Ligand SMILES: [Zn+2]
């Protein structure tokens with residue numbers, strides 16, 4: 001998804017508004033796969049800022065994810081923010097700490113890397129369909145949101161810390 005930036009190259013302060021669909025079907029982050037059944041939408045402004053072009057705006061996507069606890073699919077809206085510098089050569093002094101850099105190929109800018117990067121950081125590492133999701137029983141595999149089982153809790157979920165009684169024997173912290 002490329003843009004011809006030549007209309008604003010001649011004039012400092014000139015801007016170009018862009019609003020289009022992003023041809024991106026999914027993004028994988030670690031074990032998480034965010035699927036876009038509808039193409040994400042990018043809305044950005046490209047501004048000629050003297051030495052470089054500045055690209056700012058948003059990319060919004062309705063993602064389908066799988067709950068990391070119970071594996072149930074669910075929908076999540078991702079709102080990515082784009083704040084980047086665009087130039088032919090990356091000069092780190094031209095951009096702020098939070099700004100990314102994207103290359104200009106002649107007078108052509110590819111918006112896809114900026115859109116993908118802005119969405120990527122919004123994909124949760126361990127998505128949950130509900131903060132209260134009880135997940136799947138590790139012993140029998142039943143979905144604990146819908147069913148219950150009589151499996152014994154696994155050892156690591158044991159609430160009592162074997163060292164907690166030792167703490168009572170220690171002097172208070174401020175001593
Ligand atoms: Zn869940």
Ligand SMILES: [Zn+2]
Nearest residue numbers: 137140149151
């Ligand atoms: Zn069980």
